[in-house]
Amino acid sequence: MRELDIASFEFARRRRGLVIVCVLLVATAGLTIAVFPSFGESDIDFAELLESYPEEFQAAFVGSVTDISSLEGYLVVELYQLVWLLIVGSYFAYAAGSLVAGEVDRQSVELVLVRPVSRTRFVVGKFLAMLPAVAVVDLALLAAVVVGAGLIDEEIHLTRLLAVHAVGGLYLVACVAVGLLASAFFGRVRRAQGAAIGVVFGTFLLDSLTVDTDYEFLGALSLTRYLDPGELLVAGDVDWGGIAVLVAVTCVLVVLAAEVFERRDLS
Amino acid sequence: MxxxxxxxxxxxxxxxxxxxxxxxxxxxxxxxxxxxxxxxxxxxxxxxxxxxxxxxxxxxxxxxxxxxxxxxxxxxxxxxxxxxxxxxxxxxxxxxxxxxxxxxxxxxxxxxxxxxxxxxxxxxxxxxxxxxxxxxxxxxxxxxxxxxxxxxxxxxxxxxxxxxxxxxxxxxxxxxxxxxxxxxxxxxxxxxxxxxxxxxxxxxxxxxxxxxxxxxxLARSGKVVTVQSPDSIDLADFDFPETIDARIEPDGSLRLVTSGNYDALVDALEGYRIDDLEVRETAIEDVFMHFYDEGDGEDGVDAGDSAATDDESGETDDDAEPSPADAEESANA
Known part of the structure; x- marks a missing residue:
């Protein structure tokens, strides 16, 4: 299985970057959770505060949550909606942008694709390399939240938390696929990464800004339309249709990336 | 096969x-x-x-x-x-x-x-x-x-x-x-x-x-003949069928690449006083220069010593061009 050789080599080269991302994410989660107790002690009416935000802002950063006095609601607003969906999602799109374009740009591809490795296998191998990376980041945050909640003596619904991380993982994999397609299409790393992060970030904004307007359908272009951490963590509702879309989009993007790369000149 | x-x-x-x-x-x-x-x-x-x-x-x-x-x-x-x-x-x-x-x-x-x-x-x-x-x-x-x-x-x-x-x-x-x-x-x-x-x-x-x-x-490419003469050398005298390349070097000497017919060469040299005469095997550089000389001169081939250009030969005859016809022939052979 040459895809696995490619995947494990690529993953090994990304370990250091991955550790840094995990440390930053765990630190962010830790700080966020540490602030929660003092949040509850203040006598601000958070429901009213949330209401007072403009709708677009709510759509982007609050999601479907109406109550942030519970740890679940608080985490959705402060951590999952913004940090997870937008920042970590953009990061994975950006990181995946260099998967193929990086090798083309630096010309190391000329040492790999002159071996019995088809371009499709090469692209698939690169994609597979990011799966353990997503898993590591996903589990690191999960662990941080569980441990953090324990440290401040708060109960957290573990099954729902697992559901958020399972669906969130699929979302991140879809972000990887966006980056992979950009990476297969562009010959320069910068361009591929710019395009990837632009698409994830741009469609996120599109999804948020078009809520309750005539253009709401445009938000369907955004991956974030297909998962709702609030619904998952607070209400415990799993959107199977959304999950199916995330998986299908990922598959289509990987196939497209392979096909685009097969047809390209490499130089 | x-x-x-x-x-x-x-x-x-x-x-x-x-x-x-x-x-x-x-x-x-x-x-x-x-x-x-x-x-x-x-x-x-x-x-x-x-x-x-x-x-x-x-x-x-x-x-x-x-x-x-x-x-x-x-x-x-x-x-x-x-x-x-x-x-x-x-x-x-x-x-x-x-x-x-x-x-x-x-x-x-x-x-x-x-x-x-x-x-x-x-x-x-x-x-x-x-x-x-x-x-x-x-x-x-x-x-x-x-x-x-x-x-x-x-x-x-x-x-x-x-x-x-x-x-x-x-x-x-x-x-x-x-x-x-x-x-x-x-x-x-x-x-x-x-x-x-x-x-x-x-x-x-x-x-x-x-x-x-x-x-x-290398075998087909003949020999390089270099002639130094106090007289002004006319390239037309050396235009034999066997001449692969003839040019006047910046110092006024004749440099001829020929695949044979030394009789004609000796006859042609009779009209000149000769200070020095050298006949040597072709170096590979001499051979390859034919393939590049006829072009537009943007080449970067590492051709060693045969880099004399026409511009430098201002003091000699105007027609100190290599004869491209034969070179072309051997190129297409």
């Missing part, structure tokens, strides 16, 4: 309107040590990338061991028997030489890594970032040969190697050839071609100028 190891047929690549290579046809037999000579920018790397399927041709085709490059599945199989050194080999900076080779071994096999490393040693446990240009090139040699390929395609493989390693590499290439391996490599260094190649293809501006057997080329 057996299938050629490398068969390039009418290969053409345009980048938009810019010509990479055009109508290139070369056939290399199994077990041949084949040189691909041309100045920088002539289209050597483009040809090699087309041959390996990294680029798609605009027209024409190329095959290795009888399998055309556009037959994707079968060609992948052939690539398992091909070794390659790119023009400027780029590895993964943060990965050690050993891990780099492990990776490539997983993709295409490893039959003789240790033997190659004995011959071309590199600091295996240091990251490639810390490698000198020469070490990177040696690593490239090891990765190209470690799966014991039948055909090796290399783009300027000796650049960056120090002279001793270069000699070792030439020796190694001859041994590989004797084992039946087909070696195809590009270069812009003439001495390299003479030193190791059986045959050479010469490319200029993306077009094939000639394919020659090295020994034939």
């Amino acid at each position: 057996s299938v050629p190891a490398i068969d390039i047929d009418g290969l053409t690549k345009f980048y938009g309107d810019v010509r990479g290579v055009e109508e290139l046809s070369i056939s290399v037999s199994e077990g041949e040590l084949f040189g691909f000579l041309g100045p920088n920018g002539a289209g050597k790397s483009t040809t090699i990338r087309l041959l390996l399927g990294l680029l798609k041709p605009t027209d024409g085709t190329a095959s290795i061991l009888g399998v055309p490059v556009d037959d994707r599945a079968a060609f992948l199989d052939v690539l398992g028997r091909v070794g390659h050194i790119p023009g400027d080999p780029r590895f993964y900076d943060d990965v050690t030489g050993r891990k780099t080779l492990d990776y490539f071994a997983g993709l295409s096999g490893d039959d003789r890594r240790d033997e190659l490393l004995d011959r071309f040693p590199v600091p295996l446990d240091r990251p490639v970032r810390a490698y000198s240009r020469g070490n990177r090139q040696k690593l490239a040699i090891v990765q190209a040969f470690m799966h014991d390929p039948r055909v090796v395609v290399m783009d300027e493989p000796t650049s960056g190697l120090d002279p001793l390693v270069q000699q070792e590499f030439y020796e190694f290439l001859r041994e590989e050839r004797d084992r039946g391996v087909t070696v195809f490599f590009s270069t812009h260094i003439l001495g390299e071609v003479r030193e190791v190649c059986d045959r050479v293809a010469i490319i200029r501006n993306g077009r094939l100028v000639a394919v020659e057997d090295i020994d034939d080329l």
